[in-house]
Amino acid sequence: MQSPLIQELIEAFRVLPGVGPKSAQRMAYHLLERNKSGGLLLSQALSKAVEEVGHCSLCRTLTEEETCSICQSARRATGELCIVESPADVGVIEQSGIFQGQYFVLMGHLSPIDGIGPKQIGLDLLESRLSDGSVSELIIATNPTVEGEATAHYIQQMAIKQGVVVSRLAQGIPMGGELEYLDSGTLSQAFLARRSM
Amino acid sequence: MQSPLIQELIEAFRVLPGVGPKSAQRMAYHLLERNKSGGLLLSQALSKAVEEVGHCSLCRTLTEEETCSICQSARRATGELCIVESPADVGVIEQSGIFQGQYFVLMGHLSPIDGIGPKQIGLDLLESRLSDGSVSELIIATNPTVEGEATAHYIQQMAIKQGVVVSRLAQGIPMGGELEYLDSGTLSQAFLARRSM
Known part of the structure; x- marks a missing residue:
């Protein structure tokens, strides 16, 4: 009606x-x-x-221009490349102000069951970028989920083959977090990756 | 960025x-x-x-036509007029299938502080509709909030002046509700309006 x-x-x-x-x-x-x-x-x-809005030709993030403002910027260190899953991840990292390099946005993660292989998340583009020698360090910031970890592992292997230094964001207790309410997976990670002080 | x-x-x-x-x-x-x-x-x-989308010229609900499909329908009893606050309220009543008459949609409720008087909720239109004698019963279904009750009272006075029978939807314990979790206002209403059985 x-x-x-x-x-x-x-x-x-x-x-x-x-x-x-x-x-x-x-x-x-x-x-x-x-x-x-x-x-x-x-x-x-x-x-x-x-x-x-389409994809940036260099980093694959969403933008209405040919290349996004971060890839265009002359102020960003071109040697450090941070790998994230989505444009929203770029947003939170930019908000923190901690990173001054460039990004590569996968627009997803490896998920063979859904037919999402290396090509679908642009890893061929990443490989050619690694092979031209402009990238000195790869910082992998995929989500700490099963798919995110698998994707990180795949990219790590690719970087080693190209002779590029790879690192992964630290996992552990979040700032302001309370042990009492922490899941056991995070707690195990925090124990395994403990630092001497 | x-x-x-x-x-x-x-x-x-x-x-x-x-x-x-x-x-x-x-x-x-x-x-x-x-x-x-x-x-x-x-x-x-x-x-x-x-x-x-604009307003129905008869009942004020949202519609892209001059009068809405319910006001146009020859199958609806024209003597019963149900007063509701919003088009969404018409939707839930229609879903229940309990009411076969027509509606009048206030698109709000009396709220003098916000400058919403009788005219803003179309009560002049309602009054002229009551005065032409086509409505035999007015069923007031405004929300049981302070503003809804005040609006119901105002409309009741108007209907009495025009000699039209007025009723208000029953208030009490909702179907499937548990006494333990009921607010005291609803429980008081249910006691006051108890029915002999």
């Missing part, structure tokens, strides 16, 4: 991650009842981004 | 209810990385709905 256009809009909102039928309905009514101009801006931003 | 188009899209997603900076970023990356076609469909559905 609902208007077809509203029904369509509610269906369309379901493409967003974590949005079920109730949230989708709430979003549709909210925009139509209270913020039509915001809805129009969202529609325009979305269509523009979908049409113009 | 993020692409301006992506930044704009993340900002735009913030207009949605319950969406903070992290969720907005997740939505933007999800669509750009994995579901561009879904994103495009959402953009189109949104702009179309924002442009074409």
